[in-house]
Amino acid sequence: MERERIIPMGTTAVMERTGETMEEMYVNMGPQHPSTHGVLRLLLKLDGEYITDCIPYIGYLHRCHEKIGENRNYTQVIPYTDRLDYLASMAMNFGYVLTIERLLGVKVPERAEYMRVILAELQRIASHLIWLGTFGLDLGNFTIFMYCFREREMVLDLFESVSGQRLNYNFYRIGGMPMDFPDTWVGECRAFLDWFEPRLPEYDAILTDNILFQKRVQGIGVLAPALAVDYGLSGPMIRACGIRWDLRRNDPYSIYDRFEFEVPVFDTCDVWARYMVRRREMAESARIVRQALAQLPAGDIMAKMPKNIKPPAGQIYCRTESPRGELGFYVVSDGSVKPYRYKVRSPAYVNLSALPEMLKGCLVADLVAVLGSVDIVLGEVDR
């Protein structure tokens, strides 16, 4: 749905009509700025209060992830993938091990598949919670921040009791999972879901039904669906443009085809739509976790793997749905113990590239909301 752009009413526009001239102003936002969620620099071209152009400068967090990957063996890369999207490490592990398993042609045991899905969906909830909390904080709502971090802490506790870590889990292995759930874990996970699901209406009461919040986010940061496809956006960003596209549904990997879940779609293409999509996705993820816990089979958690993982020569591009969108790993193997080429197509990198398009004609004050709605993690943008 194409929406009318806001007509620039800033000083320069007015002066053009009146025949006077004034230069446009360049303003830097970042690299150190609390609302850029990391070290991101935006060079803004301003016409009074309105943004006419925006040039993002990234790379402040670049740490040669791909070069490092080429110099490690296949198993050693897994802990590095944690550091890509440090708010959704499980999803990053998942994407990487799935790629190598497809390259090897390994069949993962049933129980390990279920464990993977349970952890990945809990991670999606945790990631969306931190997004919701910081997004609320960006817009001046402190309560939602406290609420979201309270629930996220519970997910982290669950992860800690499984893997021993709170953020960088390094918990997926090529061929399965390293450890089974602790004995009481399934019960604890159910208890968390029982606590979490009634909390969602509370978030609605704070944000969704809040008229101040609605006025703040509706109709800004609009991106037409055709442009979204052209830019290759993915995840909640493209679903907020009314396009029902979720790799868990459209290109199912692992065992996602066994679960019933909705793919939330919203067609107003603005910040509000992105908020609504993520808000609904949390409920759907909880639904998937419940189904997976109910179906969780007993059995092995690790396939029989050689000590030296040497995939046959070849190349693969494998994509999974991370909380931020399409996470692709492109791996070229030359038959040795190290990947010959290892590339990450990170969702936030691609989503961020469309930011200037969303910002044109926006007020400077709305920039924080638009940038927040993209949900970037600079760890995976800069790699």
Add this chain to the structure above:
Amino acid sequence: MTPEALLEQLKQTFGDAVTESEVKGVEVRLTVRSEASWEVCRFLRDGGFEYLNCVSGVDWMSHLEVVYDLSSLRHPNKVHLRVPVDRANPVIRTVTDLWRGANWHERECYDLFGVRFEGHPDLRRILLPEDWVGFPLRKDYTDERMVPYTDYGMEEKLVRAEAEKGAPRAVRPAAPRAPAAPPPAQEP
């Protein structure tokens, strides 16, 4: 359209510009000469591959390679398109006019591999500082600040373990420990 039919169509349209091709599941994998890469991309985009997943580079030492991964939101087919380019003078026509999303992917490929995309609107370094010298993901890239990677003999150990599989394990005596240093005398 089945992937086989698509490949047949591509071969008919572009003739010997398609040097290698293969169908793997729903994915068509093909190698195309760099002169024809833009035409092939346009053909594919107009033929229903409206979604550009990724543009990446590979350094094969003899040549560089630009790899496009295309898919669609409407059908399950995928295309994995490889285009070899000259290593000494890597130039290829940009596809930013076909997919806007290619902009940052191509900038990254230029930044790390040095492939110049002709007609790109804004070909600057993106991840590295603008005054960086060299293209780090090329296999022969060196930098005096680079520390040689050591895996502490892990790889050799693994290879040896595989060779010695079945052979009785040699028991190595534990290295003698250094005697503990005496506690420092306490000052009165």
